[in-house]
Amino acid sequence: LNSLSPVSNVRRVKMANDSETDDWESIEYKGIANGDSVRSRCTSRSCFKWLAFVALLITALLLSALVLMPRATAIPSGYCEAEAVIADVPDAADEESTASWAQSLVKKMSLAEKHGLANGFGYWGWIQLEAHYVGNILAIPRLGVPSIKMQDAMQGFRTTDARMIGQVTSWPCALAISATWDPHATWHWAKAIGEEFRQKGANMILGPSVNVHRVARNGRNAEYISGEDPFLGVRHAEAYVHGMQQGAGVAAVVKHFVLNQQETGRTSVDAHADERTRWEQYYPPFEAAVKAKV
Numbered sequence: 121l122n123s124l125s126p127v128s129n130v131r132r133v134k135m136a137n138d139s140e141t142d143d144w145e146s147i148e149y150k151g152i153a154n155g156d157s158v159r160s161r162c163t164s165r166s167c168f169k170w171l172a173f174v175a176l177l178i179t180a181l182l183l184s185a186l187v188l189m190p191r192a193t194a195i196p197s198g199y200c201e202a203e204a205v206i207a208d209v210p211d212a213a214d215e216e217s218t219a220s221w222a223q224s225l226v227k228k229m230s231l232a233e234k235h236g237l238a239n240g241f242g243y244w245g246w247i248q249l250e251a252h253y254v255g256n257i258l259a260i261p262r263l264g265v266p267s268i269k270m271q272d273a274m275q276g277f278r279t280t281d282a283r284m285i286g287q288v289t290s291w292p293c294a295l296a297i298s299a300t301w302d303p304h305a306t307w308h309w310a311k312a313i314g315e316e317f318r319q320k321g322a323n324m325i326l327g328p329s330v331n332v333h334r335v336a337r338n339g340r341n342a343e344y345i346s347g348e349d350p351f352l353g354v355r356h357a358e359a360y361v362h363g364m365q366q367g368a369g370v371a372a373v374v375k376h377f378v379l380n381q382q383e384t385g386r387t388s389v390d391a392h393a394d395e396r397t398r399w400e401q402y403y404p405p406f407e408a409a410v411k412a413k414v
Contacts, residue, residue: 208221209221212413225263225265228263229260229263233258233260233263236257236258236260237257237258237260237265240255240256240257241256241258242255242256248280250281253269253270253271253321253322254270254271254272254278254280254326255268255269255270255271255324255326256268256269256270257269257270266323267323268323268324268371269321269322269323269324270322270324270325270326270373271317271320271322271324271325271326272326272327273325273326273327273329273343274294274310274313274325274326274327274328274329274343274345274360275291275292275293275294275313275327275343276288276289276290276291276313276316277289277313277316277317277320277322288316288320289313289316291309291312291313292309293342293343294328294329294342294343294344294345295341295342295343295344295345295347296342297309297345297356298345298346298347298352298353298356299347301352303355303356303358303359304359306345306355306356306359306360306363307359307360307362307363307367308363308367309360309363310328310359310360310361310362310363310364310367310368311363311364311367311368312368313325313364313368314363314364314365314367314368314369314370315368317368317370318368318369318370322370323369323370323371324370324371324372324373325364325370325371325372325373326373326375327360327364327372327373327374327375328345328356328357328360328361328364328372328374328375328409329343329344329345329375329376330344330345330346330353330356330357330374330375330405330406330408330409331344331346331376331378331380331381331402331405332344332346332347332348332349332350332353332381332401332402332405333346333347333348333381334381334382335381335382337382338381338382338383339382339383339384340383345357345360345405346405350400350401350402350403350404350405351404353404353405353408354404354405354407354408355408356405357374357405357406357408357409357412358408358409358411358412360372360409361374361409361412361413361414362412365413365414372409372414373414374406374409374410374414378398378402378403378406379391379392379393379398379402
């Protein structure tokens with residue numbers, strides 16, 4: 121601030137280059153103390169030069185990122201061991217034996233192998249690398265642990281590359297299947313989708329999606345198999361998991377988060393429901409999937 125006139129309520133601002141009159145501008149002063157804003161705009165040549173410099177810098181960074189981004193990466197050792205079989209796997213119904221077996225298996229793993237199971241790979245920042253799935257976990261061949269190749273989504277194999285377009289089946293959406301009220305149809309639908317996933321190398325499907333509809337305009341309602349009825353969701357979630365896992369031999373993942381009822385502001389919206397409502401309305405399809413051994 122060069123000066124502030126208490127009479128005219130106008131302040132004069134001098135720009136950074138301290139040049140001649142063309143870099144001066146009178147703007148309205150409403151008083152910072154009372155919380156009002158001060159309006160201003162860039163009119164000097166130096167200001168425009170800085171804006172141009174910032175724009176060029178951003179452009180250079182983007183071009184550098186495109187140049188440095190890997191076009192192709194070597195497939196890590198063990199990644200293709202998807203069919204590796206773990207010997208002496210106990211019955212999942214025997215929780216005590218399963219827990220003991222898992223602990224003994226983990227004890228045999230090196231630190232790097234444990235890190236590989238928890239970390240995953242196949243991305244450069246947020247960019248999915250070529251020849252990788254949506255989710256990728258390395259195998260541990262020496263212990264018979266297969267790689268995990270996860271792909272979206274419950275309604276069919278997601279095309280993450282332009283070359284995939286026309287190479288995957290466009291299946292009916294989940295809501296269309298739930299509208300049949302026929303778990304038998306859901307089982308066969310899931311099995312057929314799972315078989316295509318296996319043909320394309322994926323062994324884990326990121327589905328079913330079972331959120332009960334709450335917001336009518338939710339952009340993802342069509343992929344939620346529960347519709348508006350938790351009882352309907354229970355029947356279809358169970359059938360989907362069995363058709364996918366027992367029918368096609370592909371692991372299923374139930375999703376999304378409970379009370380994730382809308383896409384608008386989904387990373388910031390704060391949804392609340394009392395305990396009884398959650399257990400009666402929103403939890404049952406998830407619970408059914410868990411009981412189906414998702």
